[in-house]
Amino acid sequence: MKYVDEFRRGDVARGLAARIAEAVQPGRRYRLMEFCGGHTHAIARYGLTGLLPAAVKLIHGPGCPVCVLPIGRIDSAIELALQHGAIVCTYGDCLRVPASNKLSLYKARALGGDVRMVYSTADALQIARDNPARQVVFFAIGFETTTPPTALALKAARAEGLANFSVFCNHVLTPPAMQHLLAAGDAVQLDGFIGPSHVSTVIGSAPYQAVADAYAKPVVIAGFEPLDVLQSVLMLIARINRSEAGVATQFTRAVTPDGNATARAVVAETLVLRPTFEWRGLGQVPQSALAIHPDYADFDAERRFALPYRHVPDHRACECAAILRGQKQPQDCKVFGIVCTPDNPLGSCMVSSEGACAAHYHYGRFAAPQEQPA
Amino acid sequence: MSHTTRKLDFTHGRIDMTHGSGGRAMAQLVDELFAPAFRNDYLEQGNDQAILPPPGGRLAMATDSHVISPLFFPGGDIGSLAVHGTVNDLAMGGATPLYLSAGFILEEGLPLAELQRIVHSMAAAARDAGVRIVTGDTKVVERGHGDGVYINTTGIGVVADGVQLCGSQAKPGDAILVSGSLGEHGMAVMSQRENLGFASPIVSDSAALHTLAAALMAASPGLRLMRDPTRGGLATTLNEIARQSGVGMQLQEDAIPLQPAVRAACEFLGLDPLYVANEGKLVAICPAHEADAALAALRAHPLGRHAANIGQVVADAHHFVRVRTPFGGERLLDWLAGEMLPRIC
Numbered sequence: 001m002k003y004v005d006e007f008r009r010g011d012v013a014r015g016l017a018a019r020i021a022e023a024v025q026p027g028r029r030y031r032l033m034e035f036c037g038g039h040t041h042a043i044a045r046y047g048l049t050g051l052l053p054a055a056v057k058l059i060h061g062p063g064c065p066v067c068v069l070p071i072g073r074i075d076s077a078i079e080l081a082l083q084h085g086a087i088v089c090t091y092g093d094c095l096r097v098p099a100s101n102k103l104s105l106y107k108a109r110a111l112g113g114d115v116r117m118v119y120s121t122a123d124a125l126q127i128a129r130d131n132p133a134r135q136v137v138f139f140a141i142g143f144e145t146t147t148p149p150t151a152l153a154l155k156a157a158r159a160e161g162l163a164n165f166s167v168f169c170n171h172v173l174t175p176p177a178m179q180h181l182l183a184a185g186d187a188v189q190l191d192g193f194i195g196p197s198h199v200s201t202v203i204g205s206a207p208y209q210a211v212a213d214a215y216a217k218p219v220v221i222a223g224f225e226p227l228d229v230l231q232s233v234l235m236l237i238a239r240i241n242r243s244e245a246g247v248a249t250q251f252t253r254a255v256t257p258d259g260n261a262t263a264r265a266v267v268a269e270t271l272v273l274r275p276t277f278e279w280r281g282l283g284q285v286p287q288s289a290l291a292i293h294p295d296y297a298d299f300d301a302e303r304r305f306a307l308p309y310r311h312v313p314d315h316r317a318c319e320c321a322a323i324l325r326g327q328k329q330p331q332d333c334k335v336f337g338i339v340c341t342p343d344n345p346l347g348s349c350m351v352s353s354e355g356a357c358a359a360h361y362h363y364g365r366f367a368a369p370q371e372q373p374a
Numbered sequence: 375m376s377h378t379t380r381k382l383d384f385t386h387g388r389i390d391m392t393h394g395s396g397g398r399a400m401a402q403l404v405d406e407l408f409a410p411a412f413r414n415d416y417l418e419q420g421n422d423q424a425i426l427p428p429p430g431g432r433l434a435m436a437t438d439s440h441v442i443s444p445l446f447f448p449g450g451d452i453g454s455l456a457v458h459g460t461v462n463d464l465a466m467g468g469a470t471p472l473y474l475s476a477g478f479i480l481e482e483g484l485p486l487a488e489l490q491r492i493v494h495s496m497a498a499a500a501r502d503a504g505v506r507i508v509t510g511d512t513k514v515v516e517r518g519h520g521d522g523v524y525i526n527t528t529g530i531g532v533v534a535d536g537v538q539l540c541g542s543q544a545k546p547g548d549a550i551l552v553s554g555s556l557g558e559h560g561m562a563v564m565s566q567r568e569n570l571g572f573a574s575p576i577v578s579d580s581a582a583l584h585t586l587a588a589a590l591m592a593a594s595p596g597l598r599l600m601r602d603p604t605r606g607g608l609a610t611t612l613n614e615i616a617r618q619s620g621v622g623m624q625l626q627e628d629a630i631p632l633q634p635a636v637r638a639a640c641e642f643l644g645l646d647p648l649y650v651a652n653e654g655k656l657v658a659i660c661p662a663h664e665a666d667a668a669l670a671a672l673r674a675h676p677l678g679r680h681a682a683n684i685g686q687v688v689a690d691a692h693h694f695v696r697v698r699t700p701f702g703g704e705r706l707l708d709w710l711a712g713e714m715l716p717r718i719c
Contacts, residue, residue, distance in 0.1 A: 001634060001641060004641060010702045013702055017702075046699055046701045050702075050704070051702065343709075361708070362708045363706050364706065
């Protein structure tokens, strides 16, 4: 595959690994948080940890969209399907996220809920056009990457007068989450961030500047391919060695300082900042999520169905909260791989292959000899 | 049957509830479609059962129900798939497939033209594979209660003396072979789903594997086992074998044959091709010293031209299937959890 295989070359990786080993200064530790689930996936899938010196520690961040979605929000989506009889459309990853009462959107389907997996908001719009007598709700989740398609769907629905369509908006924002992690006193000490990839193609690299400056940390915006991650690690180590904070971009082939102006404009027109939003693992984070703009209130599922929000605590044994904050690793969790597996996930980090626990379970657990045989 | 009824309208007609009622309409469907398409001596006995001659060896029996959407896809349809699926289940045990039964569950409203196309394709697949469809059944369910057509086929084959293949026989040091590039069936079907609709040159690999299997058995007398990696793909099949044999596996990722179009489509959709279904490939495990001969035999067959030696069986109490990536790292090729779902971003 052209333009993909080039970023997965083993010989280049070994060269980068050697340069990383040279750059590491004796007696120094480099605790780097990869923010995005896409990075977590690439690190696990390509076994990158094995290529890094012991002094470099990669810490999984909260950037897995389904992992940070609080249970109460999934409960609401299930309520839309089961109590309101709506057709609930969402991205595939959402279907298996465990919710209250041992339900998930998948299991709601078995109970008669009409839940459909879509690849894009255009599919959800088409389902609404095809089912004019039914309410069709797009259960919108994800970081800034997935907000422009939601914004375009809102615009299209209003332009067409698609009265049976609405959006249950759960979009969250990355810079406030980074800020929140650094501000929390109990968070693990971080020396730098492997910054968001696809998110930054939309918002650009500039929005991280304030966080990087305020906490004097380097942020390197990195692509999702394994060589991208390794090169970013090298860039971060050089910056940490020089005590140089600020934002740099490794993923220059797709990210500019200002991002995609068209996408940002359409998002600004249709979505507005929420004063606060609950993140699974992080709790309430101010100004960290988007709601539907008052101009598009007719297409807001939360208003249309008067959805109440109810906070639901995580399972007591589940360490997702600490894992999402970078304080613990999947193998530190007592239920990891025993009660909580990808087939029966207790916590959200075990659901998506971008989740730290699922990534470790699928790709890395052979490296942890203390586990039970499968 | 009745000479007073008009012939079935295979251009505009549709299945209705009477076609499953056991009455005249059902008999007409059998007479005008199934019987002529599947014609053979045993079917023409016309009884509730086919009475078959003793096959002269141990019997192998397998059953498979086929539910697929869409019914037609590049490289095949539910009819040919229903033959290949069961023939391959027999062939993987080293059996020569002989007979099939065919049970149809039809949905009210199914166009007769589609049913005819499926039945003809099924008949052609059976003819090509040298198996006879000797007994059958038809039921009709109300509209909305089926997906057009479901087909169950049960097959009977005969296993030659001395052939003893079993999923528990993989031993450390054995070679792991695949008969060709992977993931084509699953991606061909996915490319036809209406909400994806990406254009691709990917064609299903659906094929009957018993002659390929026979060639392999002849070349590798010590052959331990064969499996066809259908649902769940190569990853699932290897995990099943690892568990059954109480061993681990070590694969070389760059040795696993994949078509560029399959890799690209999987990349695009966030899927792993090693979990994608195949319908015309086999995985074989043989002693290391027979690997070259086995591979040569596979490659000499039209269905095995891209066969490859992808790794070896190792001792591992965890029964892990590990893959060494061309990148230099190692990853676990785990069981598929739940349904294969694409990632968000």
